[in-house]
Amino acid sequence: MRDLRVAFPTTRGMTEVVHGISLSVGAEKLGIVGESGSGKSVTARSILKLLPPSARISAEELRFDGIDVLRASEREMRAIRGKRAGLILQDPKFALNPVMTAGAQVAEAWRTHRRGTRKEAAAAAVELLAQVQIRDPGRVAGLYPHELSGGMGQRVMIAMMLAPDPELLIADEPTSALDATVQAEILRLIEDLVSRRGMGLILISHDLPLVSHFCDRVLVMYAGRVVEELRANELSDAKHPYTRGLLNCLPSLLHRKQRLSVLARDPAWER
Amino acid sequence: MSDSALRSWLLSDTPDSRRQAAWGRAYRSWLRFRVNPLGMAGLVIVVALLIASLAAPLLAVQSPDVQHLTLRLAPPSAAHWFGTDELGRDLYSRVLYGGRITLGMVLTVVVLVTPIGLVVGALAGYLGGMADRILMRITDIFLSIPQLILALAFVAALKPGVTSAVIAIALTSWPPIARLARADALTIRGTDFVAAIGITGASRMRIVFRHILPLCLPSVIVRITLDMSGIILTAAGLGFLGMGAQPPTPEWGTMIAATRGYILQQWWVPTIPGIAILFASLAFNLLGDGLRDVLDPKQT
């Protein structure tokens, strides 16, 4: 992806929310961090062209494994979405169909991309649920989304996304609706699956320490631009004042501060 | 104040008073409404009809009751734009005066029905429990009777006329409003901001009337505007059945009823009040659709 720009129509004409972003992902774990409104979700979604029709995407280059996403037809895009790239959303409550059992939804995802019999699909669904470390996959497969806890629902989501064996997984704030203990489990699960299957991962989050813990590379976004790109283990050597400000304003258990330092925003960062 | 100064005053991001903030919000809604051609068409027709009815004495060429028995059932001409009816009365004047009666009935119904439906619905939705059950069962009773049948029965029991027709229509049109307001109040009741207002120490009545009612209002306004076309039809229908306004009062429905025998030979006589009814109800429908796009709380 090179020089991606996305604009949305508003009452005062088109407003550009992403101003020229270039990135590339291979079989690695890339984190995108930014505050709300920094354009991180929009960036990730434009890879799959999953933006409202009113959005205008332009880029010098936007390719998914050689396919030009900008020129791809809706049919070609559908082949990429789901099959070759999966998207995990923030809240499993809204992303799962409330009137289908978990097993049926995973089985359906498997069948649309693999074409098997109903029986094979059901067996594959249970197998996938087991892979996302659900303890009693046979029983969970028969449950409806409202009977699942948040963490369980997110696991089912992940199982659905894994069904077609994708090459890239985009996780948009996959754990911010979950408790800390569950959050850690889910992230460990994603990390484990990604490295075992050799997939690429784009993890989008507002939580800088969390992302740097689980990813190899971190992009820090501010107001539609990448202000800094770091290797995760160099986080403490971050150069950009915004990244450092983000780290400093966190309260900490180990290093207690009388007063939290506040981020002083510099309009120059937006240029 | 010049136009551009007024505009920037209205669109200011930092209003100086509540009044300016409220006007600013209204102006922004108007800007959104203005770009909807069908809604605007509805608004223009409704305003035109209202003005024409109010100004009927000025616009009419003669009194609606003056008869020229020599000029019965005349086709439209320069003297009588819409022709004359079976008693030689000028149809153009009668349609104008008829608008006063028909639209007047509709507006009276609205003025009666909106507050009742709104208060009943908001109270039932917010208070819940026993109050909700009692209020909603009463609403259900009224809702279960077909509108025209109740109106007929009611008018038949009283003496036919405009007042009875208005009461009859009002009796049957408030329940849907109450249901709608209740549904809104139910969702609003569970929100944090209502809890927050309760925690400031506000009484329950204060919460209902100052905080919940205003939020139910937009969807009720939309609904009632859409309902107005139905009310026009019911009013005209009662008139047509002889249960509403009585001849010689120039009510549109009554006018059609009195002249329906001439539809084959002198088609314009019953058709012209029919067109008036069609225009009025269509205009209210378009206006309601347009308002829904602007006022729908889910959009702001």
Added chain:
Amino acid sequence: MTDVAIEIADLRVSLSGTEVVHGVSFAVPKGSNFGLVGESGSGKSTILRTLVGLNVSWSGAMRLGGFELRYHRDKAFFRRCQMVFQDPYGSLHPRQTVDRQLSEPLLIHGLSEVDVRIRRALAEVGLPEALRFRYPHQLSGGQRQRVAIARALIAEPEVLLLDEPTSALDVSVQAEVLNLLADLQRARGLTYVMVTHNLAVVAHLCETIGVMQEGVMVECLSTDDLCAGRARHPHTQALRGLSTELEEAPAWKRGAGGEPA
């Protein structure tokens, strides 16, 4: 007795027939901060909501400044105790200006000098006066939360209940709001009871922390003990572990000689 702002003894709360808080007791001295930590469903928010009268089926005893609380809260109670909600997008009336929302508590409690008080309240929470007549949708998340805090404080309560006041905000805004809360407390001698799932946030603001798990307070300890790792209950230790693990992450990765692909 007068030194205790809030005292709760053997509180049990039921939500639609199921008991979700099983006998919780704690006391908060005047002018101090008490934090309730736990995961979702642990009953921590339920305790706060019960305290302000949003849940009615409870048993046990709750005292505010020595006065026993009954099932019905009167105006005097709300004069002394206020609450700030988690979601600043949902806790402000969408169709009322900031000015109107701030004046409402003043009108209810019959306080005079409405105009002066509103100006003072806005200044106190660090909002410019230009925002006074804006609607909530014209404000940012942090600004809304400041308005919510201003509304809670405008009738000058003694106790402020904070239900996850920063978890819907960005971290940089969270820091600003936490600093604001600390400043306000110093200036006014307020008592805070704060509910959150973020251990680092409570530890920053509160001296004493109660850890909740499945409706039971499993441990009540001082922040110093928590930070020094002197927690006794396994659940507290687990929560602390998760919180510190992320902080130490970069160092840990480097120590392991992390080689990114």
